[in-house]
Amino acid sequence: MNAPQPPRWAKILLRWLHPHNTLEEVEGDLDELYAYWVLRSGKTQAILRYVLNVVSVLPPFVRRRQSKTNYEQSFFLNPAMLKNYFKIAWRNIIRQKAYSILNIAGLSIGMACSILILLWVQNELSYDRFHAHANRLVRLTCAAGDFKAAVSPAGMAGGLRAQMPQIETAVRVSKPVTNLMEAGDKKFQEKRVFFADSNFLQVFSFPLLKGNAATALKDPGALLITEEMAKKYYGNGEALGQIIRINNKENFTIAGILANAPANSHLQFDFIIPMATLAKTDWDLQNDVWGNFNFYTYFRLTENTDITPSGLQKLGVQISKIHFAHGKDSGQTLKVDFQLQPLQDIHLHSNLQIDLPGHGNVQYVNIFFVVALFILAVACINFMNLATARSERRSKEVGLRKVVGAGRYQLIIQFLGESLIFSFLSLFIAIGIVFIILPVFKNLTGKELGIHLTDGKLLVSLAGIAILTGLIAGSYPALFLSGFAPVKVLKGKMRVAGGNLLFRNGLVVTQFVVAIVLLVGTAVVYKQLNFIKNRNLGFDKSSLLYMPMTGDIWAKQQALKTTLAQNPMTENFSIISDLPTALISGSTDVVWDGQTANNQIVIPSLNVDENFTSVFKTKILAGRSFSSEFKSDSANYVINEKAMQIMGMNIQNAVGKNLTMSDEKGTIIGVVKDFHFKSLQYAMEPLILRLNKWGGVVVVRTKPGSTEAAISELGKISQQLNPAYPFTYGFLDKDLDNLYQSEKQMGSIFNLFAGLAIFISCLGLYGLSAFMAEQRKKEIGVRKVLGATVTGVVALLSQDFLKLILIAIVVASPIAWYAMDSWLQDFAYQTTMDWWVFVLAGLIAASIALLTVSFQSIKAALMNPVKSLRSE
């Protein structure tokens, strides 16, 4: 008789859910028990108990029986295994030299690039952080409408400190002045001379090497010089206590020697003179004015002040109110907004006018940081690509290790360890490369960069880079290779799967996307610089030679003019107050006919003479320029188009209108066509030209080919009229060029790294194509036997890569367009981004890649098919 059967559904449930390794025994046991229950207490009871008991052996109630292993797995960091891993890794490196060289070269160049960039980035970020209270130091800046400037009035430092408890101390620093310094027989024009309040050394942590920091800036007859200057003027002799003569007039005692201004300080000085000295002659300082913006003011805030951006903004609003109230008392109605700018932000976040020169740009720091990451990524991708492509070779090893009992995690550790060995080897080579390239890179960036291997922090970050690179680069091969099924591999049925191919192609595309974006970047930066260079500035900048009027020349202006006019070399001259590279004066105190409300726009002004329009070759649109024939011109004005628009006038009616600037009444006698008197980063501003009554700079338009002669003539004139001063001169177009220094640097850095990114990508491509050619050796042999031409075979091997690069171009174009478009937004005047830039970048990338690939393809195509086919 058949044994009674329990309900089918319960049995199915059991089979479905019970752990497999105990299913057999449990099913049997339950069947037996069922039969027993039926016998004892009847069928209904038995079914009930059966179902209940089935449930009791289903998850989550059931305990799983661990499958028993017959051997213990060794600890994965077993020294014997580690030794074996090292041995295998080393043998692999040695045996496959070409592959190892490609890999290590790619990784080390990539690392060297990122180390260089990171050094630069770190330098940029380190600005002004060395001060003891750096986080509590702020600078007072002002904004009148769109005109933002780094300067503030002389009286506000003291005035605000009295009214605002948040301000602990305030220090004022003058704009840099050029002075003639004389010690013994040494005599130089020094440009980095500042006047500073006596607490300068207490607020800023510039170390004083010699002298008393507490009293050094108290004595109006004393000054501080830097170590470098002490060396320049006194050699190895003692400089402290010596006398320096300034501008052939006054003698100063050297009260202290400062350490050289750190390269990462926004304040770059050679001489510091007490403010008290300037106060003897300066009207602003004597009267504590609140209306003339001529000084840089720094505050140290108290410790509990809210220094978050919103906190500083609140303080700024408060300061603006105090300033406005102060102005009301003295009858001024100009509304100026003030901001407190954190000291550490000055270098990277300053887009202010009338600022100290040499600022960086946070955008460039971000861009280059991303570029560094990208280049490292390209190098990692290279590694992954080559390793995966070669996976077939190592699959046998994986299979064997697995058969012998290696766990998957052991293999992962082995492969990661191998890539770490690669990355550390590359790191050492990269450091070597950095040492070699550093001088060039310093030149390129104009920065004092150094790599100090004794610096623990640097070592840690270098090791970090190596570990990160090793882990990222090794991750894919490790996971991929360790996943091989040993049986398949050892049977020899292992084929590179489609998914793997897709992944590898994705990596190649990514590499070339980076390379093409960088190429487009290079092209656009170049184009923009060219655009700036060739932009019509509204005046002719070529062959304009200038000489600042310093010293005795002031007093001999008439003589100067006569001498200049008499000399055929220098007859074409103009004396203007400021060069169009450094125009800093401006005023809101302008009243014109038809004005409805108080003027709130800062209108720059330039003092020019009668020759201005002819020397600078500007264009008069209406009326006339200044002329010596009209005696009344000293009270007349010429305005530019922009000013004309702002004042609501037009070409027809502007001439003859009244204009009052700083209480000087006059008439508009002409309108000059807009010309750029500031860097092209600024949009065209209004401008008022006045007749120059004092001096400034002599600008001479030299005749073609006679620049040298003109310089020597100018030198003679200077010698004759201004014997106490050395002769200095400059070229306007060179100065203009220098305004775009940081853009130029960016361009050349971009160039360098775009080149390297492509180079690294091509290293990878070279390895890949070699591998592909090798894999398809037999196919090529058969094709050749059947009559394929060499060209045909090369095309066959190259077209796969060409497709990838086409995809890369498509992907890269929008990214590059977006990135460069946002960079161009910084400029008031931008070049266009033409489609051909993208096509060109793509073509360059494609042709370099093709060149790389074709080397291997041609080699493969030229091979004798007999050789590759003989073995079958």
Added chain:
Amino acid sequence: MRRTYLGEFEELVLLMIVILDGQAYGVTVSQEIEEHTGRVVTFGAVHNTLIRLEEKGFVTSELGGATTERGGRRKRLFKVTTLGSRALQDIQQLRNKLWHLMPDGALKTIGL
């Protein structure tokens, strides 16, 4: 070696395995417990306890030969290990010792 903790039900099952002497498997253990203690236990509890005892090293098991009555399915037979018998003896000894320590008549006064 650290003494492994032996639960009450585990002790019961372990005792049954000793009693059954080579014939212990899921069914017999369940039936014996039910018979001798009157407790109705689910098969899952027995099954889990057997696995746990084996993990603790008190018993070993092997699959027996197939029998037709179970539809050809093999049964897992359990045997006590030295460690298991030692554990049982330890418990027995401990209990005895504690019983001896009891003052005479104390159990009665507790309220029985």
